[in-house]
Amino acid sequence: MVRQFTDPRELRGLAILSQPGTVIQTGKNVWDVRSQSKDAYYTVARFFPEDRKAKILSQATWTCTCPDFLTRHTTCKHQYAVMLSLKLAGDIEEHSTPAQVEESEPNILCPVCKSENVIKWGIRKTTFGENQRFRCHDCGHRFVIDRGFCRMKNSPKTITLTLDLYFKGVSQRKIADLLKQFEDVSVSQPTILEWIKKYLKLLAKYSEKYKADVGNIWHCDETTVFIKKEGEKKYYQWIWNLMDAKTRYLLACQVSETRYVKDARKPLQKAKEVALNVPDAIVTDGLPAYPEAIKAEYYGLGRIQNPHIRLKDFETKPNNNILGRLNGTFRERTKVVRSFDSGIGAEEFATGMQTYYNYIRPHQGIGGLVPAQLANIPINLTGNRWETMIGLAVK
Template sequence: MKQLTNPRELRGLAILSQPETIIQISKNEWDVRSQSKDAYYRVTRTFVKGRDAQHLHDWTCTCPDHTTRNIVCKHIYSVQFSLKLKGDVELEATEKAIERAEPKITCPYCKSENIVSRGKRKNMKGDVQVYGCKNCQRRFTRELGFNRMKHTPEAITLTLDLYFKGLSDRKIVDHLKQFHKVSVVHTTVIRWIKKYLALLGKYAEKNKVNVGNIWHSDETTVFIKKEDEKRYYQWIWNVMDAKTRYLLACQVTEERYVKDAQKALKQAKSVTNVRPDAIVTDGLQAYNTAIKAEFYDPHAFIQNPHIRLKDFETKPNNNILERLNGTFRERTKVVRSFDNSIGAIEFAAGMQTYYNYIRPHQGIGGLTPAEMAGIQIDLTGNRWMTMIGLAIK
């Protein structure tokens, strides 16, 4: 793997990761703390007219490295990096218009879109819309993911919502009976959850999402039932975009090595249209090699986007991912443990869908991360029903 060619860039990132090392004096002046003594150096940016678009500023610093060698020093790099990363974690969401796209109805037999309405028929769930295909002359009803299910889609999606909000399967049974006159046993609730977790897990993040340039990565534990062991840990790796709060990756692994960290980073890279300027992580050593392997670019402004935190107070910090891990624990403390790793994988995929599409996020003005990321799905009304219908298609 190719290493950083300029060690001053790496030292500049190290300066940026320390608290109170860069103080902005004016629009074009900064004081940067020395790493070797108790002093500050003045970094100045000067606008230069008549140059091409990539060289609009001259940078100077009062440190000996710049004044004697006339090169870009680590203090200048640290200011440039801080400007590049400005407005990441604490960025307030702005209102944005979300396009609504209603999925087209197609014939399940010939795939034609030449469809007309043929009235309605009644069943135990109520009125069901019937369609007719003008090409093959067949009639059909839309497959929304609830065909041949005894209970209504509303009862099933309510079960899913209560499950991800932290209720146990027996409490869900009690709620359905008390308030909705739906009598089921707890094994039915478990069967519904497994069925639709598997379905939503197959709804891969195929849409390219519009995200910001600051990502966060962290891992949390989940318990798996294993013979002859009371507590067997596996790891859930989460990668989140700071601007939209979109959960880019949610992967389950048995270990915390480099190959495990790369698994989550590869998934995050596959669903985005940008290369991040920074990936904020804790002190886990596996991230050092994994992020370089996936994102190192010698031609980029920031060649290695990894920012490794030393404490929770330094900005950018990893607090938004710690909050996400808390949301996961709200659910896993009720489950206590999963039957096997497949159950944990299905749970992680379901949580990713829930977090991105279902759960409103107060940090982005009550929108869902999917809305902030510009995914064209009508998420008004029963979001669970919308997502299940899309997964079925």
């Protein structure tokens, strides 16, 4: 059972930390913490035993210049504010070891009668290689396994290369030219668009199959995307991104026309469906919609009753720099598209980017792995990750 913070000093320490400019580090182990009752700061200091090289938080001695600590000699709210600040920064920095992926080949079923009584029945040779054929003992039907590319005139390599280049920011015209030069494959721009729409729709459903084992510090931010709208030159919508700091897993990617409280609650609701646990803290910027939205969705669910932390600036931790990098990845694609229309809408784009970011794109901040690997998603994401994902989605 999740333990609630019941000590009033802990809760007051979180309340201090949630306000900007209240915890300022002035030395290696010295902080100034703003008073809640008057316009003043108290000095919090941390000391370690001289005979120990390892500086462990639980073995440190804390002092504070506030009257509460000087009178009672117990941990005060100002010390709790500093401890929580250090914990948030530490949770953002640390990385978990990815769980061992257990691969299991699913039972092959006859597509007609759904029987498992099937045997191998020769090889089918195609332009793109050889496919194993099967025969059902019960109904006699012969078939090959659909791995997502049946009745496609182009090879899986060509199609998945197209998808990867698209999300790396290459325009459809340049993709067609690249395929012609290096693969000797002639593909039109409408064909590329059809491939993108088809497989984005397929992967969007499959990516919601597993829940992510994420950390306890989440970050939320929003960015703009331009939409073609008749009569308006610059019409844009908002994309809300909610990411786990430890695994870099993108928990939610929602689109809205406004930035009110009802809009801010949508990614928070989605994240609750995707994650296995609730956060201790959700770090946001100063958008007025966040405090009420986070309180409505997460108040009292975790160890900290109100997990909202408003960032102080872009340098002090916790900050939203990791979401700034995510927004840069989004802009790699949107600066080429410039605006979305009926071809690929903003919703489809956001869903596709979420799948690409979680399952396809390796992240330097987590050792070159993809976020799904650290989030213990049981998928073997090696080799051609696009082809792996499409094959699993079809099954």
